[in-house]
Amino acid sequence: MVKAVVAGASGGIGQPLSLLLKISPLVDELSLYDVVNTPGVATDLSHISSPATTAGYLPQEDGLKxxxxxxxxxxxxxGIPRKPGMTRDDLFKINAGIVRDLVKGVAEYCPNAFVLIISNPVNSTVPIAAEVLKNAGVFNPKKLFGVTTLDVVRAETFVAEIVGEKNPAKLTIPVIGGHSGETIVPLFSQASPKVNIPADQLDALTKRIQFGGDEVVQAKGGLGSATLSMAYAGFRFAEKVIKASKGETGIVEPSFVYLPGVEGGDAVQKITNCDFFSVPVELGTEGVKSVANIVANANDYEKKLLEAAYTGLGGNIAKGVEFIKNPPA
Structure with a gap:
């Protein structure tokens, strides 16, 4: 039996993500939580003829529990999307508080669960989650993940357009670092099967993967962000975690994880000087089985990108840790 929870199930990402989990044969029980509309979303999904039972909860009447x-x-x-007149700092404080409170619920009610963080900014919200779990005495680095799969999905899709591959999913493009702007580093040199990116397209392709979210916001006229593609990416990673937990082997996907707590993490930490980093993770029954140190094999072009990523990530991670250790007024 697998019970999956979507926290933030009524939002732009939460609803399609919940739909994908509802129709997955791997999920037996789907539990939805949000501050508004969740019973309606759950009832709507419950009419779908798939095995998972569905229930929706609001904060009142011990809904989180x-x-x-x-x-x-x-x-x-x-979390909430950035609105007109709102600074990035305003957005951070709101979403950081939301993630903090939800992860407190995880610590209290399901401390052994796999926790997949999608809420932005992932580079900071995953460290926040780690600090909350540490404070509660239930932190398991193998079970906390920042979902960076959307960067991987974009890389597969955009590279496929260039090389003429009709099915982007046949490509494996490692994307490492973090989950925003210049912290996102695609390693085309380590693609499988090998790909040939023309030199005059390399910069534009890299930037498109790093700032793909802006492309969606512009296409939506500033009225929305990447919700459907993010829901797909979140589901893809969740499905892999569940499959691995059931004993399927050989499952690898990049994810933003706490390096000091996982096998192979020390080597990556030594190079990056970051406690959290997205690298290919081999998944097992208990979560992270090991991480692959592919950073050392980056070519000269990619190493320059990585240097910028290290700088950005250091500040992002510190901001998340500081939010818990010295909460804002």
Whole structure:
């Protein structure tokens, strides 16, 4: 039996993500939580003829406790998009507080669950989640993931357009670092099968992967962001975590994880000087089985990108840790 929770299930990412989990044969029980509309979303999904039972909860009447208790995997897309007049710092404080409070619920009601953080900024919200779990005495680095799969999905798609591959999923393009702007580093040199990116397209392709979210916002006229593609990416990673937890082997996907707590992490930490970093993760029954140190094999072009990523990530990670250690007024 697998109980999956979506925290933030009524939002632009949460609803399509919940739909994908509802129709997955790997999920037996789907529990939805949000501050508004969740019973309606759950009822709507419950009419779909797939095995998973569905229930929706609001904060009142111990909704968080009911939603989270017994969960095997908790996916957190909760948060608000940036609105006109809102600074990035304003957005950070709101979403950081949302993630903090939800992860407190994880610590209390389902401390052994796999926790997948989608809420932006991932580079900071995953360290926030780690600090909350540490404070509660239940932090397991093998079970906390920042979902960076959208960067991988974009890389597969955009590279396929260039090389003429009709099915982008046949490409494996490692994307490492973090999950925003210049912290996102695609390693085309380590693609499988090998790909040939023309030199005059390399910069534009890299930038498109790094700032793909801006492309969606512009296409939506500033009225939305990457919700559907992010929901797909979140589901793809969640499905891999569940498959690995059931004993399937050989599953590898990049994810933003706490390096000191996982096998192979020390080598990556030594090079990057970052406690959290997105690298290819081999998944196992307990979560992270090991991480692959592919950073050392980056070519000269990629090493320059990585230097910028290290700088940005250091500040992002510190901001998340500081939010818990010295909460803003």
């Amino acid at each position: 009911k939603a989270f208790t017994g969960a095997d995997i908790v996916v957190i897309p909760a």
